[in-house]
Amino acid sequence: MSTFTIKKRKDDSKMTTDKKNEMKIKKHWVDEISERIVTSYPGKNTFTCAAGITPSGKVHIGNFRDVITSDLICKALKDRNYNAELIFFWDDYDRFRKVPENVPESFSQFIGMPLSKIPDPYDCHESFAEHFEREFEESLPELGITPRFIYQTREYERNSYYREIKIALKKRREIIKILSRFKTQEIFEEDIESYFPFRVYCRRCKKDSTKITNYNGEDKIAYFCSCGQKEILDISKENIGKLAWRVDWAMRWFHYDICFEPGGKDHASPGGSYDSSKEIAEKIFQAHPPIFQGYEFVGIRGLTSKMSSSGGIGVTPTELLKIYEPELLRWLFTRDDPKHSITFCFDSEIIRQYDEFDRELDAYFEKKLASIASRSLFFARIDTKEEFPKERVSFRQIASFGQVVQGNYQELKKMFKRIGQKFDEQNLRTRLEKSQNWIEIFIPQLKIKVRELPNVEYFNKLSKEEKEQIVKLREEMDKYSSLEELTTFVYAIPKRPGLSDSEKKKRQRTFFKNIYNMLINSDTGPRLSTFLIALGKEKIKRLLEIND
Numbered sequence: 001m002s003t004f005t006i007k008k009r010k011d012d013s014k015m016t017t018d019k020k021n022e023m024k025i026k027k028h029w030v031d032e033i034s035e036r037i038v039t040s041y042p043g044k045n046t047f048t049c050a051a052g053i054t055p056s057g058k059v060h061i062g063n064f065r066d067v068i069t070s071d072l073i074c075k076a077l078k079d080r081n082y083n084a085e086l087i088f089f090w091d092d093y094d095r096f097r098k099v100p101e102n103v104p105e106s107f108s109q110f111i112g113m114p115l116s117k118i119p120d121p122y123d124c125h126e127s128f129a130e131h132f133e134r135e136f137e138e139s140l141p142e143l144g145i146t147p148r149f150i151y152q153t154r155e156y157e158r159n160s161y162y163r164e165i166k167i168a169l170k171k172r173r174e175i176i177k178i179l180s181r182f183k184t185q186e187i188f189e190e191d192i193e194s195y196f197p198f199r200v201y202c203r204r205c206k207k208d209s210t211k212i213t214n215y216n217g218e219d220k221i222a223y224f225c226s227c228g229q230k231e232i233l234d235i236s237k238e239n240i241g242k243l244a245w246r247v248d249w250a251m252r253w254f255h256y257d258i259c260f261e262p263g264g265k266d267h268a269s270p271g272g273s274y275d276s277s278k279e280i281a282e283k284i285f286q287a288h289p290p291i292f293q294g295y296e297f298v299g300i301r302g303l304t305s306k307m308s309s310s311g312g313i314g315v316t317p318t319e320l321l322k323i324y325e326p327e328l329l330r331w332l333f334t335r336d337d338p339k340h341s342i343t344f345c346f347d348s349e350i351i352r353q354y355d356e357f358d359r360e361l362d363a364y365f366e367k368k369l370a371s372i373a374s375r376s377l378f379f380a381r382i383d384t385k386e387e388f389p390k391e392r393v394s395f396r397q398i399a400s401f402g403q404v405v406q407g408n409y410q411e412l413k414k415m416f417k418r419i420g421q422k423f424d425e426q427n428l429r430t431r432l433e434k435s436q437n438w439i440e441i442f443i444p445q446l447k448i449k450v451r452e453l454p455n456v457e458y459f460n461k462l463s464k465e466e467k468e469q470i471v472k473l474r475e476e477m478d479k480y481s482s483l484e485e486l487t488t489f490v491y492a493i494p495k496r497p498g499l500s501d502s503e504k505k506k507r508q509r510t511f512f513k514n515i516y517n518m519l520i521n522s523d524t525g526p527r528l529s530t531f532l533i534a535l536g537k538e539k540i541k542r543l544l545e546i547n548d
Contacts, residue, residue, distance in 0.1 A: 049084060089252065152242075495508075
């Protein structure tokens, strides 16, 4: 990174504020937020950042933005020599609201029960919640994220929040008045008197179809359930209920001393969940609300389904990691601030994303990358002590050549050595795996398969001149040993004197199409000269040999 010095002028004190602001060096968005946190908590040396998800279905990549945003802030705080911890809430004590797709409709019988108390529809985990929690948890270490998981069912049932529940019950009237200011409908006195920021799960039917009928102002709650159950619950001894969402959010900020937490743009909108929970935290729990950062949603391209966890569809981090390098996936979240949307691609656009990532890395190693862009790469690393590999092979090239060798890593290494391409072995192995997954799972229509025998049928349909061009390539390619020489040769074969540039290009495209059809039964393929060397001259000559 280049450095420069600004000499202070004699009249510098008279410079306008705007001019001085222009001279300030802009920070990376992660550093800006971490600086706000440190400033907001003067004298504090240990910071807790949080994220949370309700495991109501597949935990998709949109949910992942919650946890990676907090992870990035933790990394920035640690880089500033502060202590920082990432905690992740599994809201598995939330009620089961609706049956997701791909789950039997018979599960409607469990609506109203905690997600942690419903059986796993796939019979491989202890509960519905655990089924979706485990896949997500297992994907995080590969992305360099190691939070402390907090399971809300466990904490509520341990009565860990007894103090906060009691505060909320005692101040229930103040809470409903706060919430009413964020709603459009009018609130009446009877609404205030009947409101409780706490929902009991019935001891008999396990559902939340309950109503609190009396509270003694201390620890005793009377409730009845639509199933007929009536009971007086002593919250000082046990708990079978849960705080309402916005109260619960404020409560955990207070309980865990949370300094930062992000949320989707629905929570971040004026008058949304954060604004109301912030006021509850301040006025009910006398807590310092965390620094909050709203974020845009994550899109997917190349798949037709809309992302939705409760709908049972969407793309999980585990599925994305089949085709994205972990560092690339992180980089896509770090390079733009959370107010920008992100799109993950399952079509050919993924090649562009890999290419952009490689160009950034090339500029970084050449010391031509701006400081903010360099910070994006820093935050993208899985291990900040390890450097990115310098000798990378493009995803596009590996996607093509990997198919030619049918995913055989050792054969791919030989192929790249033939064309003189340097590579990092781990990078090559990783990208081979990702590219083959991409083609096999998402775009099988683009698969390349090298022919075993010459394409006689195709050759016989060509004109005399086109046949002569193919024969020329076969007979003379041994004369050219380097990639540069062979490239010049293959482009020259279809040329004729006196042709315009457009006519030359048209003839070259036709020639290339004919060669690809002779080799792989396709009109297009990898860069031809590189492809010819990679396949090996003996194999090329055998496939281009036609005996009349």
